[in-house]
Amino acid sequence: MKTRHGAFAYTWDLVGDPAAAERIAGLGVSTVTLQAAYHSVRATTAWHPRHRIVQADHAAAYFRLRPDRWRGRLKPYAPSWGVPDEDRFGTALAALAGAGLRAEAWIVLTHSSVLGREAPDLTVRNAYGESYPYALCPAQPAVHDYAITLVSEVCEQYDVPALMLEACGWLGAEHAGHHEKTSGAHLSACGRALLSLCLCPACRRGLAERGLDVEELARDVRAAVDGELQQGVPAGESLGDALGRERAQAVYDHRGRVIAGLVRAAAVPAGGRELLLMATDDPQVTGPDVGIDLASFDAPVDAYVLKCWGPEEAALAQVKAAASRTETPIVANLTVLEDGHARIPALAADLVAGGARQLRYYHAGLGSPARLASVRAAARVKERQC
Template identity: 85%
Template sequence: MRHGAFAYTWDIVGDPAGAERIADLGVSTVTLQAAYHSVRATTPWHPRHRIVRADHAAAYFRLRPERWSGRLRPYPPSWGVPDEDRFGTALAALAGAGLRTEAWMVLTHSSVLGREAPDLTVTNAYGESFPHALCPAQPAVHDYALTLVREVCEQYDVPALMLEACGWLGMEHAGNHEKTSGASLSACGRALLSLCLCPACRAGLTGRGLDVEELARDVRTAVDGELQRDVRAGTSLDEALGRERAQALYAHRGQVIADLVRAVAALAGGRELLLMATDDPQVTGPDVGVDLAGFDAPVDAYVLKCWGQEEAALSQMKAAASRTATPLVANLTVLEDGHARTPVLAADLIAAGARQLRYYHAGLGSPARLASVRAAARLKEKQC
């Protein structure tokens, strides 16, 4: 039973005690960000800063300009303690503390690149671009994601890659002051507004027999029905679009995601691939929506986000365990209320089918929240 914790490079770089502090939690593995989106984070223990504001998505590994030939090129970070190879520096410190490190790769979430190349982003049925969401069906985005992976695999001896945002992101985005809740869009309405109809997705959907112009009109009609007349679009895309069209959409998404994961696996050199996912092909977001029972790509484990209500987390884990033989990793957060129950939830998730656990987040938690990680990490498989 492997217990691990998420961490940022700035939790470790410039702090001689940072790696040992994480080791003291009792975890054996650290999921360390190598490529990551913008964020504002507290650093309670760091000797040189208390708040880190990462203003844009960045690559935290050593950037070799000659390796980037496409339109999309990652930016280096300009925040925190200066270091041109923050991932490598943190990796060495974690290894010195006896910790195994897996590279945390966020592939398609970058507002800075999306603003520079709006034609490569998710584009909804109204023709509106989501700058935070690079579309994985675009060849340039596919190549960009693979170059991120290739550069990490060539430069660092890490045993595993954790893939986040390996598919489509949708309308949900916390990067701005959010003013969308008052429109009362249903989950189905948000899924409709998140459906990508960029040129690459239009081609893919047309190849599956869909009339894309008709689809776009129907999406706009359904969304406007919710926004302007309080008429619910349906409980799912199957209901809103019709099962045949919804299944064609899911097949398109599943194929693009699987192609990307297979290409990553070819570059990974035998490293474990952990895919942040959810067993619902309607879902867009950092955890890709796929059919766990039929996903056709070489994944070593699925990472399921077990945040929020405990009952929902356990039901999700049990359902996933019943549908796939691929090992499941439970992603637990100690940043929410109720963190004191983390050891109980961890034990219940193991009983429900989780083979490993990752705790979010070693750098963001208060002393009491980190104490709950320490207590959970003491659990042995026989106790669960």
């Protein structure tokens, strides 16, 4: 079976640079995962004829915005950076098609600091009552509707064969933004997971429906977190240790129901397009890759995109475990931005042998020449053993 290779790219890598699409095609990939709606970021543009740094100050929609389609409280902002173009996604799509490349729409659903600051009541709220403005809560009906409208607008306006959904659930306490000053407290993974548990009104209702005493849950979360922060007492290895297995499972079941509902709703406007879900096979996880039980997830997903960054052994083990637990195809997301990028071709071959059916490389616009050379070499991995 042939292995599909693809690379991530931003619209600003392509718009205004007539050579960009052919340059990406020269990496040997057949597919480009192109940002249609994205969070704030500061990015280099090494090859662009007009700029070297793009400062995307807020989350934005890069497709053509049609005001009459946005009737709820949440409405995406247009970008004001890079080369002016009211339809940057469409312009970039046309360039990629001209180079013979297949493009899929990369849509970030619940990560938007600008919208979270405007509507704090729709954001993730921890057990202390504190809002995470970068994290819209998908259990909130207004957030659900906003996310599905993003998907609908992309599908109605553009002929893309696939959608890659990022942040299709909850973002948690960890957020790579501002000048982070949270690491010195040395919260464990379990402590961070406790701080990532959303207790906004919508999540309180969902958890109460599963038989939880939400006030008691909030008190126990606070006690466990404070025990780590103030006394150095570990909360445990997992939410099950800290909260008890039944309560932890109720949290996971609530999250799974909301995420699956969002994916099922997105499948309607997708209209047969492939749905690729950025995920991890650990329901405790929050973040851009949703934590779910891959074996029991009840939604029409065409592939799970697993982030294979960090230690190679862990990446390979993750893919092998996921491939053994689900018949849904696995897409391995590799980064060439870390040290050790020269190992990417060998890792790609190992991941394919371990069960990955597709590979995506992060990132065609951010990689140095040496790192992009690693993508070219990795793209020569043609088949997986079936």
